[in-house]
Amino acid sequence: MRRFPTGVRAIRGYIRSAPGTYLWLAALFVTTIAMHHMSPEFETEFLRQRSTNIHELSTNPRRVLIASAFWIDGGGWLAYAVLYSVFHAQAERRLGTLRWLIVAFGTHVAATFISEGALLWAIRHDYAPHSAVNTLDVGVSYALAGVVAVLTYRIARPYRHLYLAAILVIYGAPLLSGRTFTDLGHFASVLIGLACYPLTRGLGGAPWNPADTLRTAGLKMGFSGARAKDRTP
Numbered sequence: 417m418r419r420f421p422t423g424v425r426a427i428r429g430y431i432r433s434a435p436g437t438y439l440w441l442a443a444l445f446v447t448t449i450a451m452h453h454m455s456p457e458f459e460t461e462f463l464r465q466r467s468t469n470i471h472e473l474s475t476n477p478r479r480v481l482i483a484s485a486f487w488i489d490g491g492g493w494l495a496y497a498v499l500y501s502v503f504h505a506q507a508e509r510r511l512g513t514l515r516w517l518i519v520a521f522g523t524h525v526a527a528t529f530i531s532e533g534a535l536l537w538a539i540r541h542d543y544a545p546h547s548a549v550n551t552l553d554v555g556v557s558y559a560l561a562g563v564v565a566v567l568t569y570r571i572a573r574p575y576r577h578l579y580l581a582a583i584l585v586i587y588g589a590p591l592l593s594g595r596t597f598t599d600l601g602h603f604a605s606v607l608i609g610l611a612c613y614p615l616t617r618g619l620g621g622a623p624w625n626p627a628d629t630l631r632t633a634g635l636k637m638g639f640s641g642a643r644a645k646d647r648t649p
Contacts, residue, residue, distance in 0.1 A: 434509050496556065562608050
């Protein structure tokens with residue numbers, strides 16, 4: 417009975433340590449519920465008006481850059497809840513809310529203009545149809561990719577290099593095989609996140625060492641096992 421309140425306090429403390437992450441996640445939950453009450457036709461048109469496509473960026477860029485960050489195309493909120501807790505929350509805790517927000521929103525904006533600029537070039541050179549100016553493009557994946565990348569600098573060596581290699585493979589492989597404008601946007605987000613290294617300097621606390629975490633977990637499991645053995649009649 418004692419473990420449940422302790423677990424609740426731990427979860428509550430984790431959420432409080434990353435308020436921006438969980439306020440954003442709460443907003444995404446509300447908008448996802450709203451999407452489930454829309455007809456497919458209305459949903460498509462509704463999201464297109466909040467999309468960072470070429471047409472909307474050319475008419476009201478500020479509105480769509482903000483609005484697009486509060487909708488998930490496809491409605492997969494639970495998956496993003498896990499990803500936000502693993503990556504956004506850790507970045508906010510380790511960088512601070514302001515620096516985390518600069519990385520997340522800065523990546524979202526910069527990667528959007530890079531990917532849509534590439535698409536505009538493709539349209540003008542007849543590599544993509546003109547109808548692509550109205551392509552549906554909403555979501556938070558660019559910001560997520562940038563935050564995933566900036567966390568590289570908060571991991572101890574040599575695990576940092578393994579983490580970076582995994583990121584480059586995960587986000588680079590689709591760019592080589594699919595070569596869509598969103599693949600370009602995601603890879604650009606990673607590069608922008610890595611370029612945010614100056615924001616990671618001057619922070620307190622040692623980088624996270626996975627070996628220390630595993631060692632601590634092993635000691636706790638061993639200690640719990642020893643206590644259980646001692647209680648055995």
